[in-house]
Amino acid sequence: MSNLRVANRYASALMALTNEQKKRNAIADDLLMVKTLIDSSRELRRALSSPIINKDKKKAILRGVFHKKVGELVQKYMDAVVDKGREDILHDILTQYFILRDEELGIVRVNVKTSVEFSSKQEKDLQKQLEVMTKKKVEVTFSVDNFLKGGFVARVGDTVLDGSIKRQLEILKRKLKEGSFNN
Secondary structure (H helix, E strand, O other), rough: HHHHHHHHHHHHHHHHHHHHHOHOOOOOOHHHHHHHHHHHHHHHHHHHHHOOOOOHHHHHHHHHHHHOOHHHHHHHHHHHHHHOHHHHHHHHHHHHHHHHHHHHHHEEEEEEEEOOOOOHHHHHHHHHHHHHOOOOOEEEEEEEEOOOOOEEEEEEOOEEOOOOOHHHHHHHHHHHHHHOOOO
């Protein structure tokens, strides 16, 4: 079974577990902290994926890193993942968990690359347009891409909305070659 399918199964179980809890937002915050730390720590990722380090040592490492930083439920979940021998995909599990959580909450995450920094009004206007288009609450991350000559490129899941000057010029060039300028 592929890691993604396994991670999705574990994430679904985690989602069911957190939905049963009264403090599910606090649990989600703890899980985000774990995911962020795994993202940023190459050493932790190596320790979790190492076949040389035994399960008890891996649980001790996780307990040491997250002691008093995350709640007992999250700690027990990480222990269970290690006991099942799936600690090497803990990051994937957490990634899938947040995808499922966003779906449940009706949130879509959009990455927007712009040629220049957008003003807050431009950011809000684009966010509103994306919310109308997706019919969901949109959380946008903006970044400046120096390779763009103008406009923006937005990535909504697997869909790319290309409003860049380069794309507009490509469309114009194609229309000129085809000899159709009506559209």
